[in-house]
Amino acid sequence: MSTTLSELLRARAAAEPDQDALKVAGSGTLTFENWWRRSDAVAAGLMRRGVAPGDRVGLVFGSPDWLDYAVAFFGVLKAGAVAVPLSDRLSGADTDAMLAHCGAALVLRAGQLPTAEGPVRTPEPGDLAQILYTSGTTGRPKGVAATHGNLAYGWGGRRRPFAHSRTLAHAFPIGTNAGQWMLANAVGAHPAVLTLGHFTPGRFARMIEEHRVGTVFLVPTMAIELLAAGAHLKSDLSSVLLLGSAAAPLPGKVAADLSAAFPRATIANYYTSTEAAPAQTVMLYDAARPSSVGRPASGGAVRVATADGEPLPAGATGEVWMRSPTASRTYYGDAAASAGVFRGGWVRMGDLGYLDGDGYLYLVDRESxxxxxxxxxxxxxxxxxxxxxxxxxxxxxxxxxxxxxxxxxxxxxxxxxxxxxxxxxxxxxxxxxxxxxxxxxxxxxxxxxxxxxxxxxxxxxxxx
Structure with missing residues (x-):
């Protein structure tokens, strides 16, 4: 049954009003009820300013602003508008170009959230909810559009993810696909989601120790920094039972070192893209397959194919394609680029790779x-x-x-x-x-x- 993140937040606020949903170390906490009520007020404030259904609203926030950002994001959704998350670390020129590309009607920043009282809108699963810009590592950033149903896919079941943890910690920045995944976790997963304003290995490790974090998500460079700084030797990280790496390939040697540094933790490597989400592969570290990014999860599928999309046999190197288990994303305002990447529910990843005989995916390289x-x-x-x-x-x-x-x-x-x-x-x-x-x-x-x-x-x- 299709749902939306707004409906999931409403249900959590009704069932667990005083439960912590989102926390920023040293800065504050957002309970489900506060999140719901504050985002209602922002939605009403946006509507009073004339924001109409389908209008794009830029959200320019930094990592210390996760609480305000979470309120603003849901305020935009409840106003029936489209959220455009952007990091405040982008250059002014890049920010202006993205806001111009999507035709943003309004821009919200930390400490500048409009509020009012009044009824809010109820978006449908098929309505456009978000435009997220790619990193631009291989060219001009593209705006990836996702519906409410796409963002909420897989959430709302009877068993909430990461039930082994009371707290899930991450250090993903706002304006990234990984960051948006953590926002969805704050709504739909079991643990409270914890982050910090500025990542350093020592601060992050001390935060894990203080909050007895059970689940941790990082990008590979942060994992490398933790190991190089010996942070795992200076803080008690024994509470960590799952350490996930996302956003970039995790080198096999680094995965092995993490496994040794966190002996109680399962090391998981997640592979997806802004275009393909929520489709992904997941690999639990296996010394026999140290460089694999795993097999499909979350109801999706993966294949290695020719440039025309024809599947190749196991062991043959070709283009990696992933199939979305729900409504596919698309490039906003760019039909030509969309046609080359999104085909019949399949998404061209821009990577070369191969599948072994057991269906494990190995990346060879970015095509570029x-x-x-x-x-x-x-x-x-x-x-x-x-x-x-x-x-x-x-x-x-x-x-x-x-x-x-x-x-x-x-x-x-x-x-x-x-x-x-x-x-x-x-x-x-x-x-x-x-x-x-x-x-x-x-x-x-x-x-x-x-x-x-x-x-x-x-x-x-x-x-x-």
Whole structure:
């Protein structure tokens, strides 16, 4: 039966009015009843300002503002409008471009929420609810439109997810698909959802210890920072029973290190995209399949196919497609781009990969990141997996740079005190000659976008 997030919040507020739904460490708590009543007031305030059904409303908030953001998001939905979540860490030019692209009628920010009294609207599952912009790591960000039914799919059952935990902690930023997943968890999952205003490994670990967190979600770079800082040795993290990684591939070596650092926790790697959600694959760490991103979950499906969408047999590398278990998303205002990505419920992921005989998915690379070096095609993910095996490497990113003879050559940026000569010797036994990096650079930190993904375009500029 189709439902909406607003209906789910209404039901939680009626059944558990005083239960904590969302918390920001050191800043406050939002109960289900307060969330419901405050978002009602914002919806009425928006309607009094003339916001009509289907109007787009920009939500520009930062990580310390999760409570106000959650109220504003549901206020927009209850006004019958379309929420456009944006991080306040975006440049002014990028923010303006996104707001102009979607034709936003109004912009809300922390501390500037309109309120009023009066009736609110009841959106239908098929109504447009959200436009979420992609990270833009491979080109201009696109606005991905989702209906109320899409956002609420899978929630509202008799058993709420993560029932083993009283508290679920994350550090995902506002304006990302992972962040929106945590917002839905706050409405539909069993534990209260906890975050913090600014991530550092020490602060995050201390928060886990203080609140006895049972479930933790991170992006890979945060997991790497936790391990490098030894935060798991300085705080008691024994309460963690599930540690999930999302938003980017989790290197097999990092997954192994997390498994050792959190011996009571199951390590889970989640693979999806802003376009494909709620379809996803999930991989519980298995030393026999350290680099797999798992098998389909949440009622979806996955296949590896040709560019025309024809399925390929197990072991063959091709394009990764995922099938949404509910109404598919689409690119807002861009029918041409939508036609190339959304086909009959299937979503073209933009990744290359293969399925093994048991249906486990392995990513080979982003289509746009494959390095065409001479007569060879090199997987940057494969190169990165090999580099991560070196004990002195903290972080690594492989990418292509222009080469006068090969056309493109492999370059690798590393974080950590590794000697380049030693690393080259280390890699010779792990990579084919055409996969070995022509360029090695050491950086204090890898450049990332606001969603935590490595910005390989910025890395190419460093090498040139």
């Amino acid at each position: 990141d494959v390095v065409k070096s001479g007569a060879h095609k090199v997987s940057t993910l494969h190169v990165e997996e090999a580099v991560y095996e070196h004990p002195s490497v903290v972080e690594a990113a492989a990418f292509g740079v222009p080469h006068p003879a090969l056309g493109t050559a492999v370059a690798v940026a590393v974080v950590g005190g590794v000697d380049h000569t030693d690393l080259r010797a280390f890699l010779r036994s792990r990579l084919a000659p055409h996969e070995l990096p022509q360029h090695l650079i050491t950086l204090d930190a890898l450049p990332r976008n606001h969603g935590g993904k490595v910005d390989k375009r910025a890395l190419r500029e460093v090498v040139r």
